[in-house]
Amino acid sequence: MSDTKMASNGTENAEFSFTSNNNASTSASTGRKGLPKIQTQKKTNDVCHDDSTPPVKAQTIDELHSLQKKRSTPTTPITGTQSAFFTTLSEEERQKQQLQSISASLASLTRETGPKVVKGDPARKSEGQKVTLTSHSHHFTPTISVSDSSLKFTHFLYNLSPAELYEQAIKYEKGSFITSNGALATLSGAKTGRSPRDKRVVKDKTTEEELWWGKGSPNIEMDEQTFLVNRERAVDYLNSLEKVFVNDQFLNWDLEHRIKVRIVSARAYHSLFMHNMCIRPTPEELEDFGTPDFTIYNAGQFPCNRYTHYMTSSTSIDINLARREMVILGTQYAGEMKKGLFSVMHYLMPKRGILSLHSGCNVGKDGDVALFFGLSGTGKTTLSTDHNRYLIGDDEHCWSENGVSNIEGGCYAKCIDLSREKEPDIWNAIKFGTVLENVVFDEHTREVDYVDKSVTENTRAAYPIEYIPNAKIPCVGPHPKNVILLACDAFGVLPPVSKLNLAQTMYHFISGYTALVAGTEDGIKEPTATFSACFGAAFIMLHPTRYAAMLAEKMQKHRATGWLVNTGWSGGSYGFGSRIKLAYTRIIIDAIHSGNLLKANYKKTEVFGFEIPIEIEGVPSEILDPVNTWLDKMAYKNTLSKLAGLFKKNFEVFTNYKIGKDKLTEEILAAGPVF
Numbered sequence: 001m002s003d004t005k006m007a008s009n010g011t012e013n014a015e016f017s018f019t020s021n022n023n024a025s026t027s028a029s030t031g032r033k034g035l036p037k038i039q040t041q042k043k044t045n046d047v048c049h050d051d052s053t054p055p056v057k058a059q060t061i062d063e064l065h066s067l068q069k070k071r072s073t074p075t076t077p078i079t080g081t082q083s084a085f086f087t088t089l090s091e092e093e094r095q096k097q098q099l100q101s102i103s104a105s106l107a108s109l110t111r112e113t114g115p116k117v118v119k120g121d122p123a124r125k126s127e128g129q130k131v132t133l134t135s136h137s138h139h140f141t142p143t144i145s146v147s148d149s150s151l152k153f154t155h156f157l158y159n160l161s162p163a164e165l166y167e168q169a170i171k172y173e174k175g176s177f178i179t180s181n182g183a184l185a186t187l188s189g190a191k192t193g194r195s196p197r198d199k200r201v202v203k204d205k206t207t208e209e210e211l212w213w214g215k216g217s218p219n220i221e222m223d224e225q226t227f228l229v230n231r232e233r234a235v236d237y238l239n240s241l242e243k244v245f246v247n248d249q250f251l252n253w254d255l256e257h258r259i260k261v262r263i264v265s266a267r268a269y270h271s272l273f274m275h276n277m278c279i280r281p282t283p284e285e286l287e288d289f290g291t292p293d294f295t296i297y298n299a300g301q302f303p304c305n306r307y308t309h310y311m312t313s314s315t316s317i318d319i320n321l322a323r324r325e326m327v328i329l330g331t332q333y334a335g336e337m338k339k340g341l342f343s344v345m346h347y348l349m350p351k352r353g354i355l356s357l358h359s360g361c362n363v364g365k366d367g368d369v370a371l372f373f374g375l376s377g378t379g380k381t382t383l384s385t386d387h388n389r390y391l392i393g394d395d396e397h398c399w400s401e402n403g404v405s406n407i408e409g410g411c412y413a414k415c416i417d418l419s420r421e422k423e424p425d426i427w428n429a430i431k432f433g434t435v436l437e438n439v440v441f442d443e444h445t446r447e448v449d450y451v452d453k454s455v456t457e458n459t460r461a462a463y464p465i466e467y468i469p470n471a472k473i474p475c476v477g478p479h480p481k482n483v484i485l486l487a488c489d490a491f492g493v494l495p496p497v498s499k500l501n502l503a504q505t506m507y508h509f510i511s512g513y514t515a516l517v518a519g520t521e522d523g524i525k526e527p528t529a530t531f532s533a534c535f536g537a538a539f540i541m542l543h544p545t546r547y548a549a550m551l552a553e554k555m556q557k558h559r560a561t562g563w564l565v566n567t568g569w570s571g572g573s574y575g576f577g578s579r580i581k582l583a584y585t586r587i588i589i590d591a592i593h594s595g596n597l598l599k600a601n602y603k604k605t606e607v608f609g610f611e612i613p614i615e616i617e618g619v620p621s622e623i624l625d626p627v628n629t630w631l632d633k634m635a636y637k638n639t640l641s642k643l644a645g646l647f648k649k650n651f652e653v654f655t656n657y658k659i660g661k662d663k664l665t666e667e668i669l670a671a672g673p674v675f
């Protein structure tokens with residue numbers, strides 16, 4: 001606001017005014033000369049505004065502050081005196097049960113009983129906030145022989161709201177700031193991506209038989225005893241803190257197969273992340289939550305002990321399926337929790353005949369569902385978030401007899417180079433409530449610079465799915481019509497789009513090819529060809545062919561069409577060509593959704609034997625066959641052969657497995673590159 005504007009508005013704002021014109025009457029009435037009297041009252045309406053509102057009903061500052069917050073409304077409406085009686089009773093009982101449940105979750109294995117837990121922020125005790133203590137079922141007499149840890153209370157902050165978590169983060173966690181768009185910027189610490197080499201799974205009699213072990217498997221074994229050592233380390237760490245965060249939430253929008261999860265963590269950042277990423281229970285659902293089906297102990301700030309058997313670094317992410325528990329030590333990267341639970345779903349769901357998928361999913365106005373498979377950074381989130389379609393989910397789904405369902409309640413978008421123009425819905429989802437990980441922002445304006453990779457290339461935004469305006473809630477849909485396999489081909493030899501037959505779809509699903517471009521997995525900075533079975537080997541628990549067989553069966557039954565879309569390089573390999581324009585990829589995807597691409601004219605490519613369209617309206621025809629875009633045709637041929645060789649070599653380990661019925665296995669083996 002300019003100075004002149006300020007002056008002219010002076011009277012309206014009841015500010016001082018030295019303008020003699022304004023005060024002429026005042027001077028005249030008092031009959032005094034010299035400087036005009038300072039005008040402090042608003043003249044309009046002739047009302048004295050200082051006295052126009054009744055005084056605050058508080059006698060002290062503390063009382064005034066207590067007026068600011070009103071109690072949250074009871075979650076269950078109380079109707080009639082009889083039910084009120086029962087509600088009061090059960091409310092007390094519920095509180096007691098909740099405390100017991102959380103105390104049990106935090107129980108040490110050596111001390112047999114859970115710690116004394118108390119609900120609420122320890123910093124608020126003085127504010128007269130109601131805190132509820134554990135009602136001890138065991139007899140508790142503090143004596144000198146009792147350890148210090150059993151003399152102390154563990155405060156827990158239960159399912160806090162985003163606003164409360166913002167306050168906790170900003171007050172207590174270094175590196176937490178509100179950005180100009182309203183999001184909470186956080187730092188995940190030294191780890192800015194997942195650490196797949198530090199993942200451990202307990203091998204017991206059951207899992208030894210059921211899970212995929214050995215070469216290529218993400219399940220690195222650990223014994224039960226070592227798990228308990230790490231669990232104790234995490235639980236002791238958490239109990240040593242002033243307070244811990246507890247989230248009780250759900251996974252899977254398919255109500256029949258919903259899983260209850262509890263996340264115990266030390267950071268508000270972790271609690272808000274999971275609040276956004278898991279399905280948020282309604283207050284009524286929370287009342288009946290009971291015992292969780294799975295619990296995460298996130299002690300990420302605290303390292304594991306490298307002298308412990310099986311530990312090869314100070315980071316350990318441990319899954320124990322029998323105990324239904326996961327322990328995180330030595331990494332604060334929040335994606336570990338999300339993907340750890342995904343691994344658990346990859347075990348639990350197939351047991352029920354449900355296929356779990358590392359895929360995005362959306363549905364058109366006519367109910368046509370598309371799945372988007374692909375490794376990290378290939379475009380699942382970007383392409384499933386489509387303004388013309390309803391978003392079911394961006395990363396983790398189930399395909400059951402009922403159709404598809406999202407496992408999660410939020411999205412986790414990459415935000416490096418994010419632009420409002422290219423990805424408007426993701427851009428607009430970054431607002432109050434969203435966690436922005438490891439981004440760089442202006443120290444004064446707090447404006448985020450999405451181009452800046454100073455902290456990491458793997459910058460991320462985690463937001464509730466309803467932040468996308470056309471999210472489909474509940475996040476479920478009918479059986480898929482199109483199955484789109486995404487690959488970011490840094491070699492630049494895969495066509496922008498290929499139509500696949502079922503055997504080819506299975507071959508490429510099992511291969512799970514891409515060239516990683518950003519550092520989602522800790523340590524990867526330069527693009528490299530990667531094969532990851534089922535487009536998510538890091539998260540699967542059973543042998544890849546188990547998932548593949550289920551996918552083949554479902555695609556066959558529901559007549560879904562398979563596609564391979566290269567969202568990577570065109571015009572040469574990484575360093576020569578450039579990434580295919582997102583606008584072109586979107587046009588290609590639109591043509592798949594609409595059914596128009598099915599009707600196009602096709603030709604067959606050499607080596608990979610892909611069916612590629614001759615033309616697609618809106619996309620330059622010459623890019624549809626990559627050979628056209630390479631200046632050096634010899635280099636193209638050599639690169640194509642090189643990639644084909646990598647595919648062949650990768651597939652060798654799968655040649656002895658049977659997949660599906662009839663001749664499918666032989667067909668899949670024959671569907672690879674021929675050269």
Ligand SMILES: Nc1ncnc2c1ncn2[C@@H]1O[C@H](COP(=O)(O)OP(=O)(O)OP(=O)(O)O)[C@@H](O)[C@H]1O
Nearest residue numbers: 375376377378379380381382414567580581582585
């Ligand atoms: N042609 C393209 N198609 C898709 N994405 C593209 C394209 N060109 C550039 N991109 C960028 O690539 C990135 C794709 O990341 P996205 O978040 O969609 O990955 P993702 O498959 O969801 O991975 P993750 O499983 O790690 O979440 C985005 O940053 C997007 O802007």
Ligand SMILES: O=C([O-])CC(=O)C(=O)O
Nearest residue numbers: 194335339375376395520
């Ligand atoms: O897990 C993460 O960190 C991000 C992700 O979605 C993936 O890597 O597939």
Ligand SMILES: [Ca+2]
Nearest residue numbers: 380381395412
């Ligand atoms: Ca994603």
Ligand SMILES: [Mn+2]
Nearest residue numbers: 358375376395
């Ligand atoms: Mn993912």
